Amino acid sequence: MTNRNAAELRTYLLVFVALLALVGATVGVALIDLGPFGPIVALLIAGVKAGLIMVFFMHIRKTTKVAWIFVALGLLWLFIMLSLTMADYLTRG
Amino acid sequence: MSDVSQIAAEARPIVAHHFDDVEQQHEANTLGMWVFLTTEVLFFGGTFLGYLVFRSLYTHAFAEASRHLNVPLGTANTALLLCSSLAMVLAVYFVRQDRKRTAVVLLLLTAALGAAFLGIKAVEWITDWHEGLVPGLNWLVVGPNAKHEELFFVLYFTMTGLHAIHMIIGIAVVGIAALVLARQQHVARRFTNIEMIGLYWHFVDIVWVFLFPLLYLINLHG
Incomplete structure (x- = not known):
């Protein structure tokens, strides 16, 4: 396996871990009272997750x-x- | 499949006659898939619009209604779908490397994780039924906001139902792809097909990424 392939696999795993962390973050944020900013923060986190999936899993840059x-x-x-x-x-x- | 048809399938040109080369074909397929996904964005967008309008009008009732949903199960399902997306992207990677066995196993894993998601969703829906949370058919919630809570559950069943239909299609397509790949000698020839299936799978995952906080996570505090 070349270095480039190893790097690609490592990227997938890192993005996956980041996505799981963001799931934890979005549940955590929902438990705190942020007033009107609650839904905004939830949608921001969802947007970041969607962005990670589009860039790294759907290879939108290529x-x-x-x-x-x-x-x-x-x-x-x-x-x-x-x-x-x-x-x-x-x-x- | 007979030996002859096996050979015929393998020998079939990888580039369709209306394309110049593999690269052009790959670009055309990718563009077509993104155009389809764009229409899907607007298709689901309509339900999100309805959700936003009614949530802004009946904020309190939506928060009350949302508390009937099972957050641990919803969270588990979100994690399951992200696992399935990882399996899918790895399947695409190993198809490109022409590693048939690994790719087939990963596709089957993707489909299995998707099926597990639907299983948990089914458990939730059955629980909703027993708790009288199904608008029109078995609605037992009473109180000043009951009508508006019912509206939340109409949106909940519409959005999760449409998403589940997409999951069923995705599981079927990924499963068939695994069976087709298992019969190929050189799976790398099928790279474009598998990558396009991957785009669809990730899109359905993204839809859930937005559905989860909007439906399950309204005002958990207080």
């Missing part, structure tokens, strides 16, 4: 520019859908 555009667009449309709808609901009298 994909083509066109694939990148589609991933970015998917997230952009999702953002527009969630943010504009919530902007409406949260500002109703």
Whole structure:
């Protein structure tokens, strides 16, 4: 086994351990009263986990520019859908 | 499979006729898979939008309803799915290395961990039924917020149900892939196929990563 292969396997294991630690963190944070920041912190942790999975398990860095555009667009449309709808609901009298 | 068809399968060109080379085919497959996953993001996005709107309107009822869920089981399931994702990414790695036996075992492990996830989910759903937490069919919660708690459980069953359907499809595809690989001489030829299955599997894992805190972990304190 070459060094590069060993490094790749080690990366997978490290990312896996980090993901498990973040599961512990998200449960731990839920036990503390953070007021309105509770859901925000929970979603931030989930976002970091999703990012780790996309970068290291789904190898998004190795994909083509066109694939990148589609991933970015998917997230952009999702953002527009969630943010504009919530902007409406949260500002109703 | 007869010997002749075995040879025919092995001899079949690895590049489909409408592609120039392996690399172009791999890029096209990867792009197609990400386009599909983008539509999936928006598909699940609709349910997340409904969840956000109603949680912002009925914050207190959603927190009350969430406490009916079993956090240890939800946490265990999150860990199980992350283990399955590790097994999947290692399967892709060993397919690329042409290590057939390891790759097949890892794919079977991925499917088994996914099945264990569904098993725990089934136990939770059955418990929900016995506790009268199933909207419309067996809803026994009373109180001033009962209607809005029912709404939480409508979203809970919709979101976890849609996720479970994706898991069932994933387990079937990963299981079939393991059987197909087991019959190949050179599994590295199937690298693109297995990597695409991996993308789908990781995506379903990511959906759960968001479902878990949103459904199970609302205001555990106090």
